[in-house]
Amino acid sequence: MQDPKEYISQHKDRFINELIELLKIPSISANSAFSEATHQTAKAVANSLKKVGCDVVEICETPGYPIVYAHKMIDPNLPTVLVYGHYDVQPPDPLNLWDSPPFEPVIKKTTLHPEGAIFARGACDDKGQMYMHVKALEYMIANQKLPCNVKFMIEGEEEIGSANLAWYVARNQDKLSNDVILISDTGMIANDIPSITTGLRGLSYVEVEVTGPNRDLHSGLYGGAVANPINILSKMIASLHDDNNHITVKGFYDKVEKLTKAERDKMGEAPFSLEYYKKALDIDAVYGEKGYTTNERSSIRPTLDVNGIWGGYTGEGAKTVIASKAYAKISMRLVPHQDWEEITALFKAHFESISPAGVTVKVTPHHGGQGYVTPIDSIGYRAAEKAYEKTFEKTPIPQRSGGSIPIVALFEQELKSKTILMGFGLDSDAIHSPNEHFGIWNYLKGIETIPYFYEYFVEMKK
Numbered sequence: 416m417q418d419p420k421e422y423i424s425q426h427k428d429r430f431i432n433e434l435i436e437l438l439k440i441p442s443i444s445a446n447s448a449f450s451e452a453t454h455q456t457a458k459a460v461a462n463s464l465k466k467v468g469c470d471v472v473e474i475c476e477t478p479g480y481p482i483v484y485a486h487k488m489i490d491p492n493l494p495t496v497l498v499y500g501h502y503d504v505q506p507p508d509p510l511n512l513w514d515s516p517p518f519e520p521v522i523k524k525t526t527l528h529p530e531g532a533i534f535a536r537g538a539c540d541d542k543g544q545m546y547m548h549v550k551a552l553e554y555m556i557a558n559q560k561l562p563c564n565v566k567f568m569i570e571g572e573e574e575i576g577s578a579n580l581a582w583y584v585a586r587n588q589d590k591l592s593n594d595v596i597l598i599s600d601t602g603m604i605a606n607d608i609p610s611i612t613t614g615l616r617g618l619s620y621v622e623v624e625v626t627g628p629n630r631d632l633h634s635g636l637y638g639g640a641v642a643n644p645i646n647i648l649s650k651m652i653a654s655l656h657d658d659n660n661h662i663t664v665k666g667f668y669d670k671v672e673k674l675t676k677a678e679r680d681k682m683g684e685a686p687f688s689l690e691y692y693k694k695a696l697d698i699d700a701v702y703g704e705k706g707y708t709t710n711e712r713s714s715i716r717p718t719l720d721v722n723g724i725w726g727g728y729t730g731e732g733a734k735t736v737i738a739s740k741a742y743a744k745i746s747m748r749l750v751p752h753q754d755w756e757e758i759t760a761l762f763k764a765h766f767e768s769i770s771p772a773g774v775t776v777k778v779t780p781h782h783g784g785q786g787y788v789t790p791i792d793s794i795g796y797r798a799a800e801k802a803y804e805k806t807f808e809k810t811p812i813p814q815r816s817g818g819s820i821p822i823v824a825l826f827e828q829e830l831k832s833k834t835i836l837m838g839f840g841l842d843s844d845a846i847h848s849p850n851e852h853f854g855i856w857n858y859l860k861g862i863e864t865i866p867y868f869y870e871y872f873v874e875m876k877k
């Protein structure tokens with residue numbers, strides 16, 4: 416029997432090549448032109464789970480893309496770990512900003528990844544991080560080191576809001592029963608500063624539509640005499656923040672969790688360089704809510720951002736027109752205790768209330784999810800902490816993330832178990848952006864660390 420490190424060094428090239436094959440399939444869930452590829456990816460994931468030795472592997476149909484379910488049950492009296500991940504990826508646009516094609520993975524060295532990183536859409540989010548779990552299971556089964564039962568649930572709609580996951584989970588509660596849920600779909604601070612995400616922000620996503628006159632009008636004949644929906648929409652959006660960058664939606668902050676000074680001080684201990692942050696983004700100043708640091712603004716505070724805005728004439732040259740309609744897509748990142756459906760309703764009521772005469776406003780909710788916090792004194796967290804200590808030789812820092820994984824709150828509600836977010840990516844891995852990549856060191860470190868989580872979790876559970 417080998418320890419994870421020995422096994423990985425022996426099988427390293429194969430582990431990398433298998434991931435590369437998976438990354439070649441363009442599983443873009445948002446674009447129906449890639450439907451076949453997305454289904455094909457589900458099959459590839461299912462096959463990989465069969466190959467490492469799962470007893471049961473199923474491709475479960477949903478009203479959308481299928482969910483891959485697999486398990487290896489060794490003893491019903493032992494604990495069960497449920498691994499969640501996703502096989503779909505974000506659209507790769509804008510394609511011209513990629514240095515190499517998004518679905519033709521290449522390995523390149525970077526300053527942060529001197530051992531090389533795999534560049535491809537999905538390398539980090541989430542094919543690479545999901546596949547670490549498949550390979551960790553391979554190690555545990557091949558070396559008789561699997562100390563408990565394991566289930567996998569890998570979905571294909573995470574990047575489009577996990578539309579059918581709740582549907583699936585609600586129908587399969589017994590099948591999915593577990594003692595802890597393990598997800599690698601987040602990052603850590605740096606390769607020499609491991610961290611575990613303990614909090615996630617929730618999300619409310621809406622689309623707004625402002626309608627003025629019943630048709631596009633000549634801006635000379637009508638300009639100045641009727642409400643211009645684009646002007647009005649811009650004004651309404653601008654009013655959603657005050658001079659201190661507080662959000663003006665009535666009731667928005669009512670349930671926001673207030674952290675104590677001690678907690679904020681502890682957060683402030685995480686290494687952070689404002690200079691580096693600005694340099695990485697080519698900005699001369701940061702911007703945000705008064706009274707909070709950059710780290711706090713992007714983790715423990717809620718936000719409201721326009722994600723897209725359109726209307727009128729945007730083609731070449733000029734067209735003198737007052738558009739009949741203007742639109743925007745708006746996302747609100749929420750913190751624990753803010754209920755996303757309540758926030759969506761508050762936004763809708765507020766936005767309708769500030770609409771001036773001369774236009775009508777329509778607010779359409781898209782999707783959302785609740786925020787989440789993992790207690791750092793739970794067995795799951797402590798087992799993960801010990802696993803990182805074993806392989807990184809450092810205690811990981813608990814970290815609140817600005818991102819959202821709405822399904823984590825759903826799991827807690829439906830499956831009554833806590834989720835541990837063992838992410839091995841870096842912020843600089845460019846997930847959702849051109850040139851997404853995942854460090855080979857990170858990939859292999861993940862495979863090495865995961866089996867220790869199982870070992871310590873089962874030990875502490877006794």
Ligand SMILES: [Zn+2]
Pocket residue numbers: 501540541573600
């Ligand atoms: Zn993801």
